[in-house]
Amino acid sequence: MQINQSEIKDLTATLTLTLEPADYQGEVDKELRTIRQRANVPGFRPGMVPMGMVKKMYGKSVLADVLNKQVGEKLNGYIEEHKLQLLGDPLPNDELTPALDMDSQEAFTFAFDIALAPEFDAKLTGKNKLTAYKIEVTDAMVDKQVQSYAERFGDYVDADEYQAGDMLKGLLTEQKEGGLTKENAVLNPDYMADKKQQKLFAKAKKGDVITFNPKQAYQNEVELSSMLSITKEEAAAMESDFTFEIQNITRHQAAKVDAELFAKIYAADAPKDEAEFRARVRAEIEQNMQEDEKYKFGLDAKAAIMKKMEKVQFPEAFLRRWVLATNDKMTEEQLDKDFPAMLEELKWHLAKDQLLKHFDIKVEKEDVEAYAKEVARMQFMQYGLMHIEDQYLTNYAQEMLKKEDQLRGIVERVAENKIYEAVRGVAKVEEQSISHEDFGKLFA
Numbered sequence: 001m002q003i004n005q006s007e008i009k010d011l012t013a014t015l016t017l018t019l020e021p022a023d024y025q026g027e028v029d030k031e032l033r034t035i036r037q038r039a040n041v042p043g044f045r046p047g048m049v050p051m052g053m054v055k056k057m058y059g060k061s062v063l064a065d066v067l068n069k070q071v072g073e074k075l076n077g078y079i080e081e082h083k084l085q086l087l088g089d090p091l092p093n094d095e096l097t098p099a100l101d102m103d104s105q106e107a108f109t110f111a112f113d114i115a116l117a118p119e120f121d122a123k124l125t126g127k128n129k130l131t132a133y134k135i136e137v138t139d140a141m142v143d144k145q146v147q148s149y150a151e152r153f154g155d156y157v158d159a160d161e162y163q164a165g166d167m168l169k170g171l172l173t174e175q176k177e178g179g180l181t182k183e184n185a186v187l188n189p190d191y192m193a194d195k196k197q198q199k200l201f202a203k204a205k206k207g208d209v210i211t212f213n214p215k216q217a218y219q220n221e222v223e224l225s226s227m228l229s230i231t232k233e234e235a236a237a238m239e240s241d242f243t244f245e246i247q248n249i250t251r252h253q254a255a256k257v258d259a260e261l262f263a264k265i266y267a268a269d270a271p272k273d274e275a276e277f278r279a280r281v282r283a284e285i286e287q288n289m290q291e292d293e294k295y296k297f298g299l300d301a302k303a304a305i306m307k308k309m310e311k312v313q314f315p316e317a318f319l320r321r322w323v324l325a326t327n328d329k330m331t332e333e334q335l336d337k338d339f340p341a342m343l344e345e346l347k348w349h350l351a352k353d354q355l356l357k358h359f360d361i362k363v364e365k366e367d368v369e370a371y372a373k374e375v376a377r378m379q380f381m382q383y384g385l386m387h388i389e390d391q392y393l394t395n396y397a398q399e400m401l402k403k404e405d406q407l408r409g410i411v412e413r414v415a416e417n418k419i420y421e422a423v424r425g426v427a428k429v430e431e432q433s434i435s436h437e438d439f440g441k442l443f444a
Contacts, residue, residue, distance in 0.1 A: 001017070001018070001019055001020065001023045001074060002017070002018045003015055003016065003017045003018075003074065003075075003078045004016045005082075008116060010315055011087075011115055011116045011117075011118055011313070011314070011315040011318075012113060012114065012115050012116070012315045012318050013113075013114055013116065014093055014096060014111055014112065014113050014114070015075065015078065015090065015111070015112045015114060016096065016109060016110070016111045017071060017074055017075065017078075017109070017110050017111075017112070018107055018108070018109045018110075019067060019070060019071070019074075019107065019108045019109075019110075020106070020107050021106050021107075023070060024063070024066050024067060024070055024108075027066050027070070028059075028062055028063055028066050031062045031065075031066065032051065032054050032055060032058065032059065032062055033051075035054055035058050035062070036049055036051060036054045039054060039057075041053070059102075060102045063102055064102070067108055071110050075090055075112065079114075084114070084116060085116060085117040086114055086115065086116060086117070087115040087116065087117050087314070087315065087318070087319060087322075087346070088115060088318070088319060088322035088326075089322065089326070090112035090113065090114050091112060091113045091114075091318070091321060091322060091325055092110070092111070092112055092113075093111035093112060093113050095111075096111035097109065097110050097111045113318065115315040115318040115319065115322070116315075117350060118312050118313055118314060120308070120309060120312045120350070120351075120354070121308065121354075122305050122308050122309060122350075122351035122354050122355060123308075123354070123355065123358055123426075124301070124304055124305065124308075124423050124426055124427045125426060125427070126426065126427065126428050127428070128304050128427040128428065129427070129428045129429075129430065130297065130300050130301060130304060130423070130424075130427045130428070130429050130430070131297075131300065131429070131430050131431075131432050132293070132297055132424070132429050132430070132431045132432070133293050133296055133297070133431075133432055133433075133434045133439060133442075134293065134431060134432065134433045134434065135289040135292065135293060135433075135434060135435075135436050135439050136433055136434065136435050136436070137282055137285050137286050137289060137436075138435075138436075141285055141436065142278055142281050142282050142285065145281050145284070145285060146257060146277075146278065146281055147254070149255075149261065149265055149281075150254040150255045150256070150257055150261065151252070151254050151255075152384055153255045153261055153264045153265065154252055154253050154254040154255045155252075155253055155255070156250050156251065156252055156253070157250070157251055157253050158248065158249065158250065158251075159206075159249040159250070159251040160205055160206050160249065161203055161204070161205050161206075161249070162189070162201055162202070162203060162204045162205070162246075162249055163251065164189075164190055165190060165251070165252065166188075166249050166250060166251045167186060167187075167188050167249075167250045167251075168186070168187040168188070168189070168201070168204075168244070168246055168248070168249055168250075169184060169185070169186050169187075169246075169247055169248040169249075169250065170184075170185060170187075170244055170245045170246045170247040170248065171183055171185065171244070171245040171247065172185040172227075172228070172242050172243070172244055173242060173243045173244075173245075174240045174241075174242050175211070175240055175241045175242060175243060176240055179240060180228060180230070182228060182229060185227065185228075185244070186227075187201075187227070187244060189201040191218075191223070192217040192218060193217070193218060193219045193220065194216050194217050194218075194219065196216075197212050197213060197216055197217035198217070200212050204246055205246070205249075206246055206247070206248065206249055207245075207246060207247075208245075208246050209243050209244070209245045209246075210243065210244045210246070211241055211242070211243050211244075212241065212242060212244065213239075213240075213241050213242070214227065214228065214238065214242055215235075215238050215239060221235040221236050222235075224238060257274055257277070258274075262277050265387060266280075266387060267387075288381075289436075291374075291378070292439070294417070294420070296439070296442065296443075297420060297424070298416065298417065298420040301419075301420045301423045301424075301427070302348070302416075302420075304423075304427070305348075305351050305355070305423075306344070306347060306348065306351070308351075309347040309348075309350075309351055312347065314343060314346070314347075316339075316343070319339075319342075319343070319346075320335060320339060323335060323339075323342065352415065352416065352419060355419045355422070355423075356415060356418075356419065359418075359419065359422040361415065361418045361419065361422065363411055363414050363415050363418070367414045367418075368401065368407070368410055368411055368414055369394075369397060369398075369401070371410055371413060371414050371417075372397035372398075372400050372401050372410055373390075373393045373394060373396075373397045375397070375400065375410065376388075376393050376396040376397045376400065377393055380393075380396075
C-alpha cells in the first residue's frame, strides 16, 4: 500500500492511495470463505458450494466492499499519523482516479482532495482591551420589582364603580328584534381599539346599562366572535348596537407589602420585615444583572477573538464543494446566501478549539448540570416563578439534558463561558458602572 501527498497549495492537497493484491486479497478470500459457509445454492449442501462459483457470484461485490473499507481505514490512518488538521472530509478526485476494472485490474488507485486548517493565533493578551460592565441597581428598580410581587400575589375583589383595568360581567343584548343575547358576558374596555367606545364605560357602576357597538369597539373579528360566541363570518356581518347591563365589576388589587406577602414568595425562608425584603429583592436583581453582564462581556470577548481571525484565509472553493457534496438539499443559490455565515461559524469553531487547549479547559459533568439548572431557573422566571425549589430545578434540568440537541447546546455554552472567564484573566479589563437603561442601549 502506498499513499502520496501532493504539494500543499492554497491549503489544499491531493492524497493518492494505491492498493496492491497483498493489501486486500487476504481479506477478500476470508470474506468469500465466510459466504461459502453460509451460501444456500440449490444442488449443493451448505458449505460445499465450489469456491469458483462463490467467486463468480459474489467476488466483485466483496472486492468492492473490501476496497471501500480499506481505503477509508488507510486514509484515516495516514491523516492521524501525519497529524493533518483537516477541514471537512476528503473528497474523491474523479479526474485523478482511474476507472476501476474488477475483472482484470490488480492494483487500484484512488485520489482524494483534502483541505487543511490554516495557521492562526486567536489568543488575547494584555494588549486587548475589554470592558466589564456593572449594572447599577437603583431604588426605582427595587420598587418596580416589589410592585410586581405585590401585583402577582394580589387578589380579585368586587367593586361598585368601573376603573381602568377592571373586568365587567353582565348581560349583552343586541338592539334589534329577535337579536342576540348573551348572559355572563365578559368585557374589558381596556382592550377596546376604539377610544370613543371605551369612554362609554368610564365611571360606569354596577347596574348601569351601557349602549355600545361591539364591531366599532373591537375592530377585530376574532375578538368579536369570541365575545359574542358566534362564528367569524357572523362577526364580520355584525353591525348592531348592543346594550350591556353591568352585573358585576371585578378589580385586581395588589397585595400589601407585609409578612403575608413575604411568606407567599419565600415560604419558610421569608424575610422578617420590609427592609429585609427589599434587601432580598435588590440582591435578586443584582444576581440577574450579573447574568446580563456576563453575557455582554462574552459578546465583546468573542468579537475581540473573531477580530484576530479576520485575515485568516480559508480554502473556500473546497469548502463550498464539500458542503454541496455532503448536503443533498443544498443548492448553489442557497450556498451563496449561507456561506458567509458558515465561514464565520467555522472560524469561531477553530478559535474555540485552540483556546480550549491553550487554557486547558475541561467541561465536566458538574458544569453541565449546574448550567442546565441555571437555564431552567431563567425559564421559570419568564413565567413569574422566581423561587423554585432546588429539587424541581434539578429534575427539570435532568429532563433537559436527556435531549441530545439541548445537551450539545449546553455543553457548547459552558465551554464558551469558561473561555470568556479565562480571557478575563489575560486581557486588559476595565470595570465600568452603567445604568440599566444605558446598558440596554449597548445592544441597539
